Amino acid sequence: MKVEALDQGGRAAHPDLRTTVRRCGLHAEVHTPATERHLILPDAYIELQFYTGACWFEGADGQARALPPVFVFGTRTAPGCLVARGLTRVASVAMHRWCASRLLRIENLQGICTDVGPELQELGRRVVRLLDEGGGPEALAQVEAWLLARMPKGDDAQEAVDAAGLELHESRGAARIAPLAAELGLSVRQLERRFKDAAGVSPKAMARLIRFSDAQERIELDPGTSLAALACELGYADQAHFNRDFRGLAGLTPGQFAQVVRSSRRAQASPG
Structure with missing residues (x-):
């Protein structure tokens, strides 16, 4: 069985959310045993996720924890693994870290946050129902409307x-x-x-995470990109500095991460 990408895409947020939300995304995929594991690295953003299907998260301790239909990828300092089986449909919103706590009204956004409170749980029920029915754009619109209603006044x-x-x-x-x-x-x-x-996190730590996230996204888009050129473009002193900084957050070098991306693409292109 070949992995079937049913729908996938991201878009900019509603204009009134642009200073707080970096991107919105939709993704649906049928997973095979060869494609069910997804490496999850630390990054600069806090991500609110809604999904249908069956997913688990494995942290540094190797223990798999089942994820509820709505959860938040909070601040993470080490890589982990998301395991998704069968068909999963996902709607996600990536927020700037300095805005997320006041928007979501969750005080502790550390690690994988599954205790999101009754309001988000109720929103999750509506969003998941729409995802089940194939209404991805409508699901994202509901999430954005919910966030817009919570935007704080001037401070x-x-x-x-x-x-x-x-x-x-x-x-x-x-x-x-x-x-x-x-x-x-x-x-x-x-x-x-x-x-x-x-x-x-401090501004200095935030700057490091932003550069790391940019590097991660660029390698995911093109695992064959020149790492030396990327290091220069992102402001690292040299490729050795890039390697050290990337490895400190990801547990592997940029070159090793590029190989993970290539292997994942081969698995998705191969019969299950």
Whole structure:
């Protein structure tokens, strides 16, 4: 049996969510034993996921934990493995880390968050029903409407954090905190404290995660890309620095990750 990609795609978020949501996505796939395991690496974003089917997450301890129909990929410091069997349909929203806690109203976004509260559970029931019926776009529209209704009103402290986070994101982690703080009328310490309170990580750690996420996405899109050129483009001092930093988060080098991506593509193209 060949893996069948039923639908797959991502799109920009609703215009009023663009400063908080990086992307929305839909994906559906029939998994075979050769394609049921998916390497999940740390990244710069917090991802809200809704799905139909059967999925488990294996952490560093190797123990598989069944996932409920709605959960959140929170802050992760080590790679893990998502196991999906049979047909799965997924709707997901990737949020900027410094916005996610106030949008989702979940205080602790560490690891895989399955205790999402009654409001998200109720939304999950509606979204999963739509996914089951093949209504992926309608499912994402419901999620966006739910998020729009929770957008907070103006808050000077949060606006400073948002401005700093977006500058880090748009500069691929290259922005420096001192000039940002001065521009926002804050001391470096004040901005760092506010940012860490909102994002759960320091601006420096956020910059590292943004560069790592960009590298990961580029390799996933093209595992044959020149790693030396990619290291230069993303602002690493050299390829050795790129290798060390990537391995520190992923547990494998960029070259090894590219090989994982190639192997996964071969498995998807082969009969089950």
